[in-house]
Amino acid sequence: MNKKSNIAEIQNQTEGFDVEKIREDFPILHQEVNGKPLVYLDNAATSQKPKSVIDSIEKYYRGYNSNIHRGVHTLSENATEAYESARIKVRDFIHANSTKEIVFVRGATEAINLVAQSFGRNTLGSEDEIIITELEHHANIVPWQLLSQQTGAKLKYVPINDNGELVESEYKKLLNEKTRIVAVGHISNALGTINPIENMINLAHEYGAKVLIDGAQATSHTSVDVKKLDCDFYVFSGHKLFGPTGIGVLYGKEDLLEKMPPYQGGGDMIKMVTMKETQYNELPHKFEAGTPNISGVIGLGAAIDYVNKIGLENIGNHEKQLLDYANQMASEITGLKFIGTAKNKTSILSFTLDGIHPHDVGTILNNEGIAIRTGHHCAMPVMEYFQIPATSRASFSFYNTHAEVDVLIEGINKCSKVFN
Numbered sequence: 001m002n003k004k005s006n007i008a009e010i011q012n013q014t015e016g017f018d019v020e021k022i023r024e025d026f027p028i029l030h031q032e033v034n035g036k037p038l039v040y041l042d043n044a045a046t047s048q049k050p051k052s053v054i055d056s057i058e059k060y061y062r063g064y065n066s067n068i069h070r071g072v073h074t075l076s077e078n079a080t081e082a083y084e085s086a087r088i089k090v091r092d093f094i095h096a097n098s099t100k101e102i103v104f105v106r107g108a109t110e111a112i113n114l115v116a117q118s119f120g121r122n123t124l125g126s127e128d129e130i131i132i133t134e135l136e137h138h139a140n141i142v143p144w145q146l147l148s149q150q151t152g153a154k155l156k157y158v159p160i161n162d163n164g165e166l167v168e169s170e171y172k173k174l175l176n177e178k179t180r181i182v183a184v185g186h187i188s189n190a191l192g193t194i195n196p197i198e199n200m201i202n203l204a205h206e207y208g209a210k211v212l213i214d215g216a217q218a219t220s221h222t223s224v225d226v227k228k229l230d231c232d233f234y235v236f237s238g239h240k241l242f243g244p245t246g247i248g249v250l251y252g253k254e255d256l257l258e259k260m261p262p263y264q265g266g267g268d269m270i271k272m273v274t275m276k277e278t279q280y281n282e283l284p285h286k287f288e289a290g291t292p293n294i295s296g297v298i299g300l301g302a303a304i305d306y307v308n309k310i311g312l313e314n315i316g317n318h319e320k321q322l323l324d325y326a327n328q329m330a331s332e333i334t335g336l337k338f339i340g341t342a343k344n345k346t347s348i349l350s351f352t353l354d355g356i357h358p359h360d361v362g363t364i365l366n367n368e369g370i371a372i373r374t375g376h377h378c379a380m381p382v383m384e385y386f387q388i389p390a391t392s393r394a395s396f397s398f399y400n401t402h403a404e405v406d407v408l409i410e411g412i413n414k415c416s417k418v419f420n
């Protein structure tokens with residue numbers, strides 16, 4: 001079968017989805033790297049930004065840069081209005097009940113640390129237990145290790161199997177009435193595994209445990225409904241969702257956030273300060289001390305508008321086609337081993353090549369203009385399980401094309417030729 005000749009046919013399967021037209025929205029994609037057209041396949045590390053996001057930030061700095069929630073002057077009012085309307089966009093995007101449940105933070109990392117310190121440190125003791133998994137990004141491991149050291153609470157890990165899936169039967173065995181927190185990634189950044197979070201949340205709730213979902217890899221691929229999921233906390237980063245760096249979201253159920261003490265103190269998080277004491281501001285401002293990343297929030301709002309315009313269903317369909325195509329093509333490469341073969345996964349192709357270190361793969365591909373990530377992907381326990389130091393990871397987004405998959409496959413074949 002001539003696979004390449006089928007490309008146009010495959011691409012046409014997503015009706016109304018014109019990837020070439022979409023690519024026009026992303027200025028960065030139209031450049032050469034090392035004399036070759038850029039093929040950007042490092043979307044799990046960070047995604048590229050559409051013009052509308054870049055423009056929204058420029059518009060803010062050119063037209064109404066001002067601090068929020070304090071000035072009565074027009075610029076400040078406009079900035080506050082733009083900032084708070086982005087909060088409404090986030091609320092609707094993840095289907096939260098209220099803007100009180102949407103806290104702006106630096107990113108997924110800060111959101112997890114906030115929950116570990118504000119919720120965990122104040123409620124856990126040495127009799128309690130925390131459950132995470134072997135599949136987590138370090139951002140969803142280290143804050144819990146710190147919390148465990150601070151409180152004496154025991155940290156337990158749900159194991160994975162050879163496909164890179166969580167072993168649900170083992171999860172059930174780890175849960176008990178001492179479990180206070182379960183923290184699990186929605187989608188694995190190293191392997192692309194989509195975890196059965198709905199089931200995991202329900203089971204945790206049977207024991208009265210609270211559940212944090214690390215959605216850093218999820219919001220750019222699939223729609224999220226925190227109400228349906230019934231998770232207690234959900235976190236994500238703007239930069240993986242076609243928005244700016246330095247901005248992220250903590251969703252928390254209102255009654256939980258209400259009970260939690262502030263994570264940081266400073267301006268904007270207070271109602272009243274005397275020399276003796278402070279009354280904290282209402283949600284969500286209680287958790288937003290100091291001048292926030294105003295342009296980042298505005299950019300994130302524009303990114304959500306953009307994603308809504310394209311449609312997460314279209315995005316998911318196109319990415320699934322890319323992954324299926326890449327899997328099919330890669331399966332024919334001698335010496336290529338897929339790392340992460342979960343039944344349910346997003347558009348991440350993690351692999352090793354016999355006798356070639358992933359860093360060399362990354363370097364050779366870079367010479368061809370192809371950007372992938374190589375390394376442990378900040379998920380060292382996953383590497384430990386597979387007994388490898390690193391993988392090469394190509395992660396696809398909706399602006400990638402089947403032709404780019406072909407360039408990747410040619411690049412990988414070149415690696416094999418150079419080394420063998």
Ligand code: 7TS
Pocket residue numbers: 044045046106107108109110137139140185187188189190214215216217237373377378
């Ligand atoms: N959780 C997951 C699942 C992630 O993939 C990442 C970043 C984080 C948390 C942390 O996000 P941050 O925005 O706060 O840094 N993942 C990756 C990656 O896969 N390659 O570079 C960063």
